[in-house]
Amino acid sequence: MGEENPGPTDLGTAKALANPVRQRILCELRVMGEATSTSLAKRLGITTGGTSYNLRVLAEHGLVEEVPERARGRERWWRTARKDVRFARLREQDPEMRAATDELTRLWVAEDLETFAEFWAHRERLGEWADAVPFSRGTVRLAMEELGAFFEDYLALLNRYQRPDEDVPSDARTVLTRFIAFPDPREEVED
Template sequence: MANRPPIRQLSDPGALKALGHPLRQRILQHLGIHGPATSTTLSRALGENTGTLSYHLRQLEHNGFIEEIPERSTGRERWWRQISRDLRWPSASELDEESRQLLDDITEFKVEEELELARRFFRDHQRYGEWARASRGLTHLNAEELDEFFEAYMALLSRFGRAPEDASPGARPVFLRFFTMPAAEDPPS
């Protein structure tokens, strides 16, 4: 069983700004799917120049989302990997106005990406065979039970979470999504 990564509550405006850039999101996704990379390999994969990528890599490093791999880095070639963290979005009520706006901005540009993943699943699920799984559910939970359910889900992610370089033979990167929301706007009286 994998060690559970440390929980990181994303309430710091600096961290939210670091995540709020679409190229940084693409960098993190690339590292998550393909594993460690240099600015040169990221440049080829993402179609950006190495200077631009180096700047964004430093921003991600400064805010604790990636780290250099010293044992692989030589001379000017620096290797980067994503830091394994249990990233949590805080509730809007816990944030100051600036952080709330940054979180709204991140959510805004992530919506289309999430919708495209859903479209791709429903369009191509038969082609993916055993790799495509889906579940939908409805239950009745109080706030404490929902917290318990969420923590159990996060523990399950930790149990099966692996970086590309630590994956089992035959493993493929798999997108996982989870969200909850009330089924009705107002709780019953």
Template sequence: MSSPPEPEQVDDPAKLKALTHPRRLRILTELRRGPATATMLARALGENSGATSYHLRRLAEHGYIEAAEEPARGRERWWRLRPHDLRFPPRSEQSPALAAQVDEFGRQKFQADLDLFAAFQAQRESMGDWGDVLPFSRGTLHLTRDEAVRFFEDYLDLFRRYWRSGEDGPPDARALAVRFVAFPIPEPEAPLE
């Protein structure tokens, strides 16, 4: 079994900006289904293969995708997702440019998660037993900042324990969207006088 990717600190706004381009995000979504060529991706996205090739090269340049070992047909090059575990410096240590990119990245990822959940809900009845798989938990913890950091590290340890690539899974395994979010609850604003 392959091991989960090592954490990668992203502190370069250009590297994150390369990831938050809308067309590149659509390409990455398609590549989650498996390796593909620029032509295949262009067809799936309704784009031209020249533009798709350009965006594939930018994604590869920043390490988000890599050449896949698929049988080449002519000059076609196959691409696949490169598993990654992106981490960002604490907000207080981010440059204004990086903070803006982290905010945009988060906004896009939250929207993509909402869209993915809506797609799950729309297909849930036709998924058989998999339609029952929706572990869900909400809660509030009262933690110190250090405890919050340890809690997140414990979650990541659990996640990494179960991680495997799609190729390493048994035939009855499915990809599951697993998300973790925790943030301080904002204090109520003072009432107007």
């Protein structure tokens, strides 16, 4: 999604992301593609000053970018930026970074659950896309280094299917992808 093997995301970016309004702005931009602070304010039911401020914060951290070719006078257009966001391992995070990443994770999981519930409730009206839920529950036994390699392979696969808007087929839809892998907490582990 961005530069190869990026370093951990800094505290400022984590805090910028761990804000519910900014998460809503990013979500809307993913849906709309490009938008002004005014159009975002209308969709979100907040002031244009609020969206403008939060767009500037997101831009400071490379999470959104202006679309200069669409600017007209004082009207500024925005889109999400391709940025690989990764965090240091939990035990390497100081308490402030851990609080920010915990809040961000809470926001993301809540959004994912809400979005999936909405899909499930309305899937009948989606035609053939109602069946577009590739689902797999698997189990693998991995060493810590192998889990890291497994995740990098997943990201490489995801990146292989990402492309510029002009290369997306006309019948394509946005497909939300999520990856989660975690050790079975019921298994005894020696430290």
